[in-house]
Amino acid sequence: MPKTRKKVAVALLGLGTVGLAVAELLEKNRQLIESRVGASLELKSALVRDKAKARPGLPPGVVVTDDPSAVLDDPEVDIVVEVMGGFEPAYAYLRRAIEGGKHVVTANKAVLAKHWDDIFHLAHDRSVDVYIEASVGGGIPCVQAINDGLAANRIERLTAIINGTTNYILTGMASNGQSFEKALKDAQAHGYAEADPSFDLDGMDACHKLAILGSIAFDQRVRVEDIHLQGIRGISKQDIDIARVEMGCVVKHLAMARVRRSDGALEVQVVPALLPLDHPLAGVDGVNNGVLVSGDAVGEVLFSGRGAGGGPTASAVISDIIFVARNVAVGVAGRVPSIPYDVEKVQSRRIVPAEEISNRFFVRLTAVDQPGALAAIARVFADHAISISSVAQNEKEKGSTVPVYVSTYSAPERAMRECVAALERLPTVRPNTLVLRLEVPEA
C-alpha cells in the first residue's frame, strides 16, 4: 500500500460571498469534514483583487494575496478552488492550475459551459481531478446524481428550474400578486438579482447550467449555442393568473433537454413554460432549484433545494473538496476521471436547431375587441397548420383591446414564429404577442 498523506492543502481563487462561505464552513465543520477526508485540510491561501479589504469572517492563518503566482505556483497547494466567476481571468488561472498538476474544484458555470472539452482534456492529460458540483443547482448534488447515481441509465429527458432569480420573480408574481417590476425590485433587494439582471432574466445563466447538465446526461457536448433560449421578460401577472385559472398551470422558467422520440435527436431549450399544478417541479418555488431526470431504468427522479447563496454553494464546493482530498490523501487523485468526458462517445445525437423544436404553445395575443377578431385569429393558426386546443379571454378586461390566450397542440417553433408574424399583420391584433411553451401532455 502506498503511504497515506496526513495533510491536504487547499487554496481559494476568489473570496467573495462563496469564497468566504467556503472558508467559514470549512472552519465550522472542520472535524466532521476532516473525518470524512481521513486527513487534515489546510486552507493555505486565497487570491483576491483587493488585499486591503476587511474580511472579518475569514479564519486566521489564511494567506490573502493579490499575486496569482503565490497561489498557482505554490508547490504545497494540492487543490485549487475557483470561486471567482466570470470568464477571465478565471479560465486562465484554471488552466495554469491544471497545467501545474493541481487538482481543481470549480463553481464556474460560464467557464465550464464554454471550455468544457479543453478543461477535461487538459485534466486528463495532467492526471488531475476536476470537480464541478457547485456549478449547477447550488447545494443540490445534481451533477453527481446524474453523473454517477444515474449512470446506468439512458437519460431521456431532463427538466429543470436552475435559475433562482427568475424563479423568485415568477413566484413573487404568482403568490404575492406582484408586478414583474415589483418582483424584480424585491429580488434585487434580497440579493437574489444583480443590479443588471439581464444575465438571469434573459436566460444565459440557465443556458450555461443546462450546457453542463446536458453534456453529462447525454454523453455528448451540449453547447450554449445549441440551446433555444427565451427569457422571462414580457410575462405579466395577468398571464400567470390566466395560466392558473384557465389552464390549471404555473409558469416556470425551464431548462429542458429531451430525446425526440421520432429520430433520437436532442432538443435543448431554456424557455418560460406552463406546468400543470401536479407536475413535480410546479412546487419548486422562490429561489429554490429543481432538477427532474427521466432515465430508462429509474423512471423520474427529482432533486430540489436551495439553488444559490453562500451556504448551499459552499456545501457543494466542500463536497467536491472532500472527494479530491480523499483521493489525494491515499494517493489516487487524478486516476478516476470525475466526468467520463473522454470516453468513446456512444451517444452522438444530432441537436435539433431551435426552430425545428416542437412544443405545445400558450400564446397571448392583444386583440381589438370586435366581432370576427377571433375567427381571423383562428384562421391564421390553421393556415400555419397549428391546431388550437383552447382559447381564453379575460372577461374582466375592458377597453379597446383584450388579451386573448390561445393554447395549441404540438408544433415546430418555426411555424409558431411565422404564425405570430402573420397574426400581428392582422388589423385586429396589436404587436405585443407573448409565446410560452405548454408542458402538458396531449390527451
Place this chain on the structure above:
Amino acid sequence: MPKTRKKVAVALLGLGTVGLAVAELLEKNRQLIESRVGASLELKSALVRDKAKARPGLPPGVVVTDDPSAVLDDPEVDIVVEVMGGFEPAYAYLRRAIEGGKHVVTANKAVLAKHWDDIFHLAHDRSVDVYIEASVGGGIPCVQAINDGLAANRIERLTAIINGTTNYILTGMASNGQSFEKALKDAQAHGYAEADPSFDLDGMDACHKLAILGSIAFDQRVRVEDIHLQGIRGISKQDIDIARVEMGCVVKHLAMARVRRSDGALEVQVVPALLPLDHPLAGVDGVNNGVLVSGDAVGEVLFSGRGAGGGPTASAVISDIIFVARNVAVGVAGRVPSIPYDVEKVQSRRIVPAEEISNRFFVRLTAVDQPGALAAIARVFADHAISISSVAQNEKEKGSTVPVYVSTYSAPERAMRECVAALERLPTVRPNTLVLRLEVPEA
C-alpha cells in the same frame, strides 16, 4: 502509472426480480455503462437456488449455478453483487466474498442494518469496496447524496418516505377513497405488497432503511433497536379524510431522525404522521419514495423518485457497479472507503429512548356521544400536562360512539401513552385509540 484493466468481471448472488433486472439493464445499456467504466464488464456467473428454473430474460453467457463456491471462490470474479435479500445465507456469502478480497455491491438493507460495523470493518481490513446505494430508496441516489454530496454539512434532520408499500396504501386511501383492506389488496395485486405484508405495514422495512441512512447522515451507528417504531395498521379512510379537512394535512408513514435542539441528542422514529399539504414530502405519492435532508449549510434538500421495482433498483445497483469497476479498472479499488465508517467519530450523540421522544400528536378517540364527554377527555390531557391545540368531531357520524380527533402541542411519547391509557379508563371512551404524530410546526 499502474496499468489499467481492460475487463472487469461481475457475479450476481440471486436472480430474482432485481437480479434479472440488473442482468438485463447491463446488457441493454452495455455500451453506455462500459464507456462510463472505461473497461468492459463481464457478467460471469449468477448464484441461484434452483438452477433448472427458466429465466428467459437472462442474457446468454452467464453461468447459472447453485454452488456458492463457483461464484465466491472464482478468482476471476472482481465484484460480487448481492441481490438475494434476507439475513442468511446472504450475510455469510457477503462475508466470504469480502474475506476473499472481492469487492461488493449489495442491496440488502436487512443485513446492512444488522451487521453494519462488521461489514465495513471487514471491508476495510481486506481493502475492498462495499457499495450500498440500492439498499435504500430504490433508484434515488440518496445514499450517495447524503454520504458524499452533503458531506460538508452537519445534518440536522432527515425526514423520509422510504417504504413504497405503506405509501401506496395510504395514497390509495387518500386519493381513491379505498378502505385499508381494499388498498392493501390493491397493493398486493400490483406486486407492491407481499402475501404477508407485515414487514412493510409494521415498519420494519423502513426501520432497516432508516438505520442505514441515519448511520451515514449522523456519523454514528443507528441501530434498529434505537428506532421508535409504529406501523400503519389501524388507520382508517375516515382518519385520513379528517386529517385533510380539519388539519389541512396528509397522512404519511415517515422515517425521521433529528437532532434535538435542547441537548443535541438524536431522536429516531418510524411513525405515521400528519404533514401539511405544502410540505415537500406531502406530494410524494404511490410507490414513490422521498428523502428530505436538512443540513446546516445547504438547508433543505429533497430527493424523490421510484423507491422500488426492478428497473429503479437495477439502476442503483449498476451505478454502484460502475463506481467499483472504475476503481478496479485503474487499480485503486478498496483505497478510498465508500462509507467513512471507521474514522474518528466526531459526533457521538445519545440516542433518545422511544418514550422520551417529543412530538406533537393527532389522536383519534372513540367516545360515547353524551354531554360532558369532551370535558372529561380534556381533563385527562391536562392531567398529563399535554396541551390541546384543537379538537374535531366528524359531524356526519351517527350512533352511540363518535370519533373525536384531538391535536396537541409537543409532548413526550411516555406522557401520551399514559394519557391514552387514562383516557381509555374513562367510562365515555372506548378502547380503540389511534395515535399519529403531527408534523406541523408550533405557531
